[in-house]
Amino acid sequence: MFAGFAGLLYWLWSNTASNLAARGIRVGFDYLDRQANFPISESVLPYDPSDTFGWAYLVGVANTAAISFTSIVAATLLGLLIALVRLSRNPLASTIAAVFVGGVRNMPLIVQLLFWYALATTLLPAPRLAFNPLPGVYLSLRGLYLPSLSLGEHGNVFLLLAASVIVGLAILRRQLSATLRDPLGWSAVVVIVIAALALIKPAVSVPELKGFNFVGGLRLSPEFAALMLGLVLYTSVFISEVIRGGIEAVSRGQWEAGRALGLSERHTMFRIIIPQALRIIIPPMTSQYLSTVKNTTLALAVGYPELGLVVGTVINQTGQAIESISILLAVFLTISIGVSMFMNWYNARVALVTR
Known part of the structure; x- marks a missing residue:
């Protein structure tokens, strides 16, 4: 079966290459060594338009990996908090959390991204009138500026x-x-x-206002902020439901055992309930993490230069659409397999072993 699938892929590739060659369109990855000649507005790795297309791809991969990791960690922490609030005995807090979850999860992610981006670029003040909530911290329509090391x-x-x-x-x-x-x-x-x-x-x-903008410090662009807010809020409500379902699946007798031992509610939750709930939480949580990685491609809606945006720019510059899309697919397949392998390994560690 595998040999047949590999043969099908080879036939598709060779047939496409021959058709493109007949039309005078070059195929291959030799363009990766050519100079890119296009800017990338922000990047985790250093980048200059004089760098190669290959390096531009690596910069896009680094941006995608950074936003994926950061949003997954933040969404997990926020999702845990929302789940605990929904499970609280305070009816007002639980109702507010339930309304928040229902509202966010039923609104398309692309709409949320555009909403946060519009807020960041229209309602915030100019740099000279920037908000200064803390010393060295400035918020304006140019972005969030923080002290950096x-x-x-x-x-x-x-x-x-x-x-x-x-x-x-x-x-x-x-x-x-x-x-x-x-x-x-x-x-x-x-x-x-x-x-x-x-x-x-x-x-x-420390950022300082010079001329019409701030210099120095760490800048978080409006595109990055909108993408992070949208991804974290959208993902956190799904994660919160996964965590809440896992906690509620643990027998009530475990709570009673914790109280019998004299443990507080907090200690019972984090030392008895959640370790058991992880066996139920981790499999569906893996799907949420994979969805988060794939949702980073929506960053092009707000102009954040993740891999999808870089690939689109390279296609416009070179016309190497098949090669660029192949790289995009290979990168996301690799990241997804890596996330799945890590979560499966962790699931095996917390699984209940019976003999």
Whole structure:
């Protein structure tokens, strides 16, 4: 069966390539090394129009991965909060949460994105009249400006090493636990941190109004803010229903057992109920996470340069539609498989093992 499917794909590709060649249209991925010559308004990775189309794709992938990860984490936390409010004994809070869930989940995501984008670009003041709720924090129609931490020229190397160390310690959890209990281990950690700070020389950058806009600090564009608000709110209400269903599926006897042990409601919830509910929550939660990743393609409605927008721009520049769409499909397939594998692994860890 697999051989037949592979043969079908090969036939489709070869037939399409021959038809395009007959019309004088080149096929192939050699265009990835050519200069892109188009801007990307904001990116996680450094980008310049003189970079190649291949690097532009990587920048789009990084933007998609960043917005997916951030929105999934934020939506999960907000969804947990909404679920707990809906389960509370306060009728007013529970009713408000139920109305919020019903309203948001029955409104198309694209409409919500356009609504938040319209608010961000029309109702907020100009930079000179920007809201200043906290020192160094400014909100205007140009975006949200926050103080940022600069790690200097060695910052990227430091972050890479720090991430590698964290992953290594997470794998070697027993060694990490022993190190943290040992005074010499604590001393070594403190020395390493001080040496790293002395090497990278971190500096705080605070946004300042110069001319018609702010300079310095960290800027979150209206496009990014609208996309985050829309994705997080829309996803969180579905996640809240998944969490609420999982919690309500746990036997009421578990609550009574917690009270019999003298545990508070909070401790009973987070130490007894939720660990058992995870076995029910995780499978449908996986579907919500996958939907969130795929919903990032709607970012083009508000102009945020995720992979879909970059692919559309590349197609307009080069005409390499088949190759670009193939890359788009391959990237989202890879991300989806990665999310599924992680969630399946975690589901296996919390599953109830019976022999």
